[in-house]
Amino acid sequence: MHDGPVTTQRYISEACEEDLLKYGDSFRGxxxxxxxxxxxxxxxxxxxxxxxxxxxxxxxxxxxxxxHLLDHLDRxxxxxxxRYTGLDLSPKYIQAAKARRPDGSxxxxxxxxxxxxxxxxxxxxxxxxxxxxGDVPEVSMLQYWQALLxxxxxxxxxxxxxxxxxxxxxxxxxxxxxxxxxxxxxYVGQALSxxxxxxxxxxxxxxxxxxxxxxxxK
Numbered sequence: 697m698h699d700g701p702v703t704t705q706r707y708i709s710e711a712c713e714e715d716l717l718k719y720g721d722s723f724r725g726x727x728x729x730x731x732x733x734x735x736x737x738x739x740x741x742x743x744x745x746x747x748x749x750x751x752x753x754x755x756x757x758x759x760x761x762x763x764h765l766l767d768h769l770d771r772x773x774x775x776x777x778x779r780y781t782g783l784d785l786s787p788k789y790i791q792a793a794k795a796r797r798p799d800g801s802x803x804x805x806x807x808x809x810x811x812x813x814x815x816x817x818x819x820x821x822x823x824x825x826x827x828x829x830g831d832v833p834e835v836s837m838l839q840y841w842q843a844l845l846x847x848x849x850x851x852x853x854x855x856x857x858x859x860x861x862x863x864x865x866x867x868x869x870x871x872x873x874x875x876x877x878x879x880x881x882x883y884v885g886q887a888l889s890x891x892x893x894x895x896x897x898x899x900x901x902x903x904x905x906x907x908x909x910x911x912x913x914k
Contacts, residue, residue: 701843745857822858
């Protein structure tokens with residue numbers, strides 16, 4: 697039964713933990729189904745939200761899983777100015793992330809229970825957090841998406857990136873969260889910020905949205 701955003705979030709987290717248990721430290725263990733290349737493409741796409749390439753910025757990897765995004769940052773010299781922190785509500789994922797990246801900074805927290813201890817960051821990335829919904833009713837998933845975005849954006853100083861499944865597809869999988877552009881834009885524009893960019897130009901049945909506090913200088 698999914699009687700609220702907190703319950704929905706716990707259900708999704710537990711479903712992800714099944715991937716970790718089955719596949720371990722791999723792209724499959726982090727929730728990707730096709731290849732390492734697919735995962736790397738998403739990391740690069742999410743990092744595209746960062747506007748500043750010549751000054752230090754802080755980044756929160758929300759729903760960090762195994763912290764593979766930190767590996768990606770280390771491989772890309774242009775992101776040496778990015779200071780990484782990973783957050784997950786799953787003790788299993790945080791334990792695994794700390795084990796493989798003891799040099800990383802990690803937070804174990806359910807922000808829908810309480811976000812008082814969560815500091816602010818320049819950018820927040822929510823990669824794959826909203827793709828899966830399993831047997832969660834669509835209306836409950838929509839409420840969860842709205843509630844989590846609202847909480848997380850409070851801790852974002854400059855920009856945020858998230859992805860959801862697209863409705864511009866031949867058919868919609870009932871276990872995934874397909875969100876229309878109109879529903880996304882109406883909520884983001886009214887509740888968060890009217891300064892946002894939609895990326896629907898990559899090879900996947902989803903889209904990514906960058907939400908900013910201020911308009912682009914260009």
